[in-house]
Amino acid sequence: DVKVTQSSRYLVKRTGEKVFLECVQDMDHENMFWYRQDPGLGLRLIYFSYDVKMKEKGDIPEGYSVSREKKERFSLILESASTNQTSMYLCASSLTGAAYGYTFGSGTRLTVV
Amino acid sequence: QQPVQSPQAVILREGEDAVINCSSSKALYSVHWYRQKHGEAPVFLMILLKGGEQKGHDKISASFNEKKQQSSLYLTASQLSYSGTYFCGPDISSGSARQLTFGSGTQLTVLP
Numbered sequence: 001d002v003k004v005t006q007s008s009r010y011l012v013k014r015t016g017e018k019v020f021l022e023c024v025q026d027m028d029h030e031n032m033f034w035y036r037q038d039p040g041l042g043l044r045l046i047y048f049s050y051d052v053k054m055k056e057k058g059d060i061p062e063g064y065s066v067s068r069e070k071k072e073r074f075s076l077i078l079e080s081a082s083t084n085q086t087s088m089y090l091c092a093s094s095l096t097g098a099a100y101g102y103t104f105g106s107g108t109r110l111t112v113v
Numbered sequence: 114q115q116p117v118q119s120p121q122a123v124i125l126r127e128g129e130d131a132v133i134n135c136s137s138s139k140a141l142y143s144v145h146w147y148r149q150k151h152g153e154a155p156v157f158l159m160i161l162l163k164g165g166e167q168k169g170h171d172k173i174s175a176s177f178n179e180k181k182q183q184s185s186l187y188l189t190a191s192q193l194s195y196s197g198t199y200f201c202g203p204d205i206s207s208g209s210a211r212q213l214t215f216g217s218g219t220q221l222t223v224l225p
Contacts, residue, residue: 035215040217042218045213101160102147103157104147
C-alpha cells in the first residue's frame with residue numbers, strides 16, 4: 001500500500017527552537033506539499049516542491065522553510081518556532097499531471113509552548 | 114484565495130441526501146474532493162477535470178461548472194461511514210506545477 005509517512009505524530013517544542021518536520025513517501029511521486037490545518041481555516045498550503053531541490057512558496061510561507069534533497073523526502077523547517085505555529089501539519093504527495101489526486105500523511109500535531 | 118464551501122456543517126439521518134457546494138473566485142482547471150475522518154489523513158475521493166463533468170462512485174458523485182467556477186458534491190442515501198469533513202480543492206494553478214487551495218471544509222455527521 002502506498003504511503004506518506006510523517007516522522008512524528010505529536011511534537012512539543014519551546015518558543016524559539018528550530019523545528020524539523022519530516023515527510024517520506026514511497027510512491028516515487030514528483031510533487032510534495034506541506035499544509036497546515038487549523039479549525040475553521042481548513043488546509044492552507046505552506047510550501048510545495050515539484051522536483052528534487054526545487055521549492056515554491058504556497059499561501060502562508062512566512063516563518064517556514066523547506067528542504068528536498070531526495071525525491072522521497074520533504075522536510076518542513078520552522079526556523080524559530082512561535083506559539084502561532086501551533087497547528088496540525090499535513091504532508092502530501094502526488095504524481096505530475098492534472099488527473100492525479102494527493103496522498104496525505106497522517107499529520108504531525110505540533111504544540112509550541 | 115481559499116474557495117468558499119457551504120454549508121459549514123450538516124447533520125443527516127442515515128438514508129438522507131446532502132449537497133456540499135464549493136465556489137471559487139478564480140478560474141478553475143479542475144476540482145478535487147477529499148474526505149477526512151476525525152484524527153485521520155484526508156482521503157482522495159475524486160477529481161473533475163472538465164467543465165460540465167460529473168463523476169461518482171458508490172453513492173457519492175460530483176459536478177463541475179467551469180463557467181460558474183463552482184463544484185458540488187452529492188451524497189445520496191447517506192451511510193454512517195460518510196461522516197467526516199469534506200474538502201474541495203480547486204486547482205487554480207497557472208504554471209506547470211499544480212497545487213491545490215482547499216476550502217475550510219464541511220463537517221458532515223450521519224446519525225443512525
